[in-house]
Amino acid sequence: MTTGSSESDLPVCKSDTVEITQRPYDHPDAVRLVRALYDEQVARYGFADPVDADPAEYAPPHGLFLIIYSANVPSACGGYRPYDPGTSTVEVKKMYTIPDLRGEGLGRLVLFALQQHAGRHGAAGAILETGAHSHAALSLFRQAGYQPTGRYARGRDAAINRAFFKDLSDLQSSVRDDLRAIAQ
Numbered sequence: 001m002t003t004g005s006s007e008s009d010l011p012v013c014k015s016d017t018v019e020i021t022q023r024p025y026d027h028p029d030a031v032r033l034v035r036a037l038y039d040e041q042v043a044r045y046g047f048a049d050p051v052d053a054d055p056a057e058y059a060p061p062h063g064l065f066l067i068i069y070s071a072n073v074p075s076a077c078g079g080y081r082p083y084d085p086g087t088s089t090v091e092v093k094k095m096y097t098i099p100d101l102r103g104e105g106l107g108r109l110v111l112f113a114l115q116q117h118a119g120r121h122g123a124a125g126a127i128l129e130t131g132a133h134s135h136a137a138l139s140l141f142r143q144a145g146y147q148p149t150g151r152y153a154r155g156r157d158a159a160i161n162r163a164f165f166k167d168l169s170d171l172q173s174s175v176r177d178d179l180r181a182i183a184q
Contacts, residue, residue: 037096076106088124
């Protein structure tokens with residue numbers, strides 16, 4: 001698998017079977033994956049963030065939504081949107097990998113691509129949250145250099161939700177950390 005960048009300055013990962021592609025949040029493949037994430041979270045926690053969102057929130061240059069196609073099948077996704085323009089912080093959202101391909105590094109690839117795009121477009125930091133029972137996601141975010149932080153979304157249950165922050169202002173350091181995480 002190799003990584004590079006396309007003419008549109010988007011991170012690209014291509015091999016014979018894997019491709020990362022920018023898609024609008026309301027693209028049918030994005031809708032299908034985000035709905036699967038929602039259903040899984042409801043089954044696991046009894047609730048989940050709504051599926052509906054303004055697609056413009058995830059549109060460049062201030063946001064992005066990516067889908068990984070594995071063997072031409074939509075297999076993983078994730079996006080970021082503006083969170084706090086005053087601090088140039090973005091929020092990573094809707095990270096999901098289909099169950100059959102978990103553990104193959106697709107989530108790492110999506111997260112890496114999102115961070116690189118956000119950093120190149122002025123983001124100084126990224127926040128995200130996940131659930132206490134989402135062990136693979138917790139591990140992924142820690143390995144990618146995210147540090148626990150206080151809750152930032154109103155109404156979240158402290159017993160369930162875990163919030164994280166990563167400084168993106170030093171993109172070169174971030175690239176080295178992310179490449180190490182992908183290699184593991």
